[in-house]
Amino acid sequence: MLNIPPNQVAGHQGGKGKLGPLVDESGRFYKPLQGDERGSNELKFYTSFSSDTRIPEHISKFFPTFHGTQLIEASDGSGLKPHLVLQDLSVGRVNPSIVDIKIGSRTWPPEASEEYIQKCLKKDRETSSLPLGFRLSGIQIYGNKESGYWKPERTTMQNLPAEEVKLILKKFVSSNTSTGMYSPPDCAFAATVYGGSTGILSQLLELKAWFEDQTMYHFYSCSILMTFEKGLALEGQNPGGQIKLIDFAHVIEGRGVIDHNFLGGLCSLIKFISEILTAPNEYTTEVSSDPDQKSLISSDNGFN
Amino acid sequence: MLNIPPNQVAGHQGGKGKLGPLVDESGRFYKPLQGDERGSNELKFYTSFSSDTRIPEHISKFFPTFHGTQLIEASDGSGLKPHLVLQDLSVGRVNPSIVDIKIGSRTWPPEASEEYIQKCLKKDRETSSLPLGFRLSGIQIYGNKESGYWKPERTTMQNLPAEEVKLILKKFVSSNTSTGMYSPPDCAFAATVYGGSTGILSQLLELKAWFEDQTMYHFYSCSILMTFEKGLALEGQNPGGQIKLIDFAHVIEGRGVIDHNFLGGLCSLIKFISEILTAPNEYTTEVSSDPDQKSLISSDNGFN
Numbered sequence: 001m002l003n004i005p006p007n008q009v010a011g012h013q014g015g016k017g018k019l020g021p022l023v024d025e026s027g028r029f030y031k032p033l034q035g036d037e038r039g040s041n042e043l044k045f046y047t048s049f050s051s052d053t054r055i056p057e058h059i060s061k062f063f064p065t066f067h068g069t070q071l072i073e074a075s076d077g078s079g080l081k082p083h084l085v086l087q088d089l090s091v092g093r094v095n096p097s098i099v100d101i102k103i104g105s106r107t108w109p110p111e112a113s114e115e116y117i118q119k120c121l122k123k124d125r126e127t128s129s130l131p132l133g134f135r136l137s138g139i140q141i142y143g144n145k146e147s148g149y150w151k152p153e154r155t156t157m158q159n160l161p162a163e164e165v166k167l168i169l170k171k172f173v174s175s176n177t178s179t180g181m182y183s184p185p186d187c188a189f190a191a192t193v194y195g196g197s198t199g200i201l202s203q204l205l206e207l208k209a210w211f212e213d214q215t216m217y218h219f220y221s222c223s224i225l226m227t228f229e230k231g232l233a234l235e236g237q238n239p240g241g242q243i244k245l246i247d248f249a250h251v252i253e254g255r256g257v258i259d260h261n262f263l264g265g266l267c268s269l270i271k272f273i274s275e276i277l278t279a280p281n282e283y284t285t286e287v288s289s290d291p292d293q294k295s296l297i298s299s300d301n302g303f304n
Numbered sequence: 305m306l307n308i309p310p311n312q313v314a315g316h317q318g319g320k321g322k323l324g325p326l327v328d329e330s331g332r333f334y335k336p337l338q339g340d341e342r343g344s345n346e347l348k349f350y351t352s353f354s355s356d357t358r359i360p361e362h363i364s365k366f367f368p369t370f371h372g373t374q375l376i377e378a379s380d381g382s383g384l385k386p387h388l389v390l391q392d393l394s395v396g397r398v399n400p401s402i403v404d405i406k407i408g409s410r411t412w413p414p415e416a417s418e419e420y421i422q423k424c425l426k427k428d429r430e431t432s433s434l435p436l437g438f439r440l441s442g443i444q445i446y447g448n449k450e451s452g453y454w455k456p457e458r459t460t461m462q463n464l465p466a467e468e469v470k471l472i473l474k475k476f477v478s479s480n481t482s483t484g485m486y487s488p489p490d491c492a493f494a495a496t497v498y499g500g501s502t503g504i505l506s507q508l509l510e511l512k513a514w515f516e517d518q519t520m521y522h523f524y525s526c527s528i529l530m531t532f533e534k535g536l537a538l539e540g541q542n543p544g545g546q547i548k549l550i551d552f553a554h555v556i557e558g559r560g561v562i563d564h565n566f567l568g569g570l571c572s573l574i575k576f577i578s579e580i581l582t583a584p585n586e587y588t589t590e591v592s593s594d595p596d597q598k599s600l601i602s603s604d605n606g607f608n
Contacts, residue, residue, distance in 0.1 A: 264568030
């Protein structure tokens with residue numbers, strides 16, 4: 001029995017005649033192979049990476065497990081289509097809070113077609129990618145049983161200036177309910193989600209150390225997914241803060257050079273998270289005192 | 305008494321009716337203020353940076369000391385012109401080996417004019433900047449008293465692939481004479497120039513730690529100058545390997561975000577230097593076995 005994933009925050013979404021990923025009850029995630037070279041490139045990456053003995057285990061754990069490809073009935077009713085069979089990252093999560101962050105100030109590989117480069121460059125310049133080295137490309141923050149999720153609009157999230165991105169990353173680890181998302185964030189769970197020896201910052205630093213050294217792959221237009229379970233945090237338990245890398249349609253060979261584009265963006269994200277941990281209650285003047293700025297992040301598309 | 309600097313490897317060079325920098329005998333370097341906004345921007349940077357109390361001393365030492373501006377007779381004979389008065393970085397050097405490395409895969413700030421952005425983007429894509437995160441923009445390597453300097457052409461140096469950039473960075477610390485620059489590099493001075501607690505790698509790592517944290521300045525189109533004295537190395541003395549940052553006409557405010565573009569390029573350079581230290585005698589197949597490739601770096605413009 002295959003279903004539409006309930007917790008997808010970015011990318012193509014399936015159902016209602018649309019092609020998108022599916023999940024089953026055994027913990028597998030089926031991603032339709034994109035028909036063009038993106039599909040073949042992502043398959044090539046998963047095939048190469050999953051059998052690459054140079055990848056240490058403490059790094060491969062940040063990537064979804066790959067189980068090959070399979071022909072299954074597509075979500076748009078168009079019949080049997082080839083899908084990548086991957087680990088379902090939401091297994092074990094009840095009400096996950098999720099943020100999808102596309103890493104790198106440049107989302108295009110040097111060898112891409114001129115048309116693709118111009119399209120990406122335009123978007124990189126119009127969004128936070130160029131100034132910040134990354135952009136928020138999807139988010140859902142769990143409030144509580146009554147309020148459900150806060151899911152701000154993707155298009156707005158991509159374009160935020162530094163102070164507002166910081167505010168979102170604070171809201172992500174706050175105890176505010178979805179309906180209270182416009183109150184100042186309390187960062188109640190910053191220490192347990194971002195901090196600590198197994199927290200998200202530690203994981204990002206592990207990834208950074210690998211990126212300072214590895215010259216095998218360059219990850220263009222790839223995302224870091226940060227997740228945790230707020231329900232557990234509210235009960236005082238370990239909320240299981242976790243990072244995973246996803247979306248490898250634009251990975252290319254590193255050819256002896258580090259992925260300085262991904263690494264730069266990753267270091268920028270690390271700086272944001274570090275600052276939140278160091279000064280969780282720092283007052284963010286730009287956002288809370290200016291009504292015009294505030295409106296930027298209030299284009300909420302409803303709760304579910 | 306002002307003279308044309310004898311050891312300039314990149315940038316505008318003065319003399320014979322051309323406007324360029326001058327040096328005096330007291331250790332000062334006079335750089336003509338460019339008439340357009342580049343001049344005013346570089347002056348603004350030096351003025352701000354030199355009085356910025358947030359810059360620790362172990363970082364400010366990587367920047368030329370700033371002594372204000374002065375009206376002096378320009379090198380092109382056009383009369384009194386305003387010049388930046390800076391520390392002459394070649395003071396104390398007899399026959400310095402120098403490499404000028406422009407850092408960052410992107411040399412343009414986001415706010416630049418569309419014309420300037422397109423010009424820089426084209427050059428970044430055509431040179432090593434995009435693939436490597438930096439490009440060699442000038443080099444002189446001392447051989448010995450008889451052979452003098454090896455000064456490969458700038459235009460060629462900017463476009464080298466990874467393996468050849470590595471070869472140049474090996475030649476830089478080799479005992480080969482200028483006339484023997486096409487023999488395999490022996491990396492005789494790698495350990496004393498790049499390595500050690502005060503060597504160039506240590507200095508680059510100090511700079512990297514600062515760039516992971518500082519959100520005050522973004523350094524577009526800025527260079528790291530690496531220098532040392534081969535004469536001293538040949539005599540078994542400390543060759544004084546040193547890095548300095550130069551060229552600040554395109555520095556902008558950081559606005560709370562790290563300079564992920566400079567940092568990424570810096571980490572890429574660090575990886576090259578680390579690899580040379582780890583495996584100085586690694587055989588570089590691509591270059592030494594292919595005559596076409598070899599010709600890329602033999603467009604020598606003579607010794608001096």
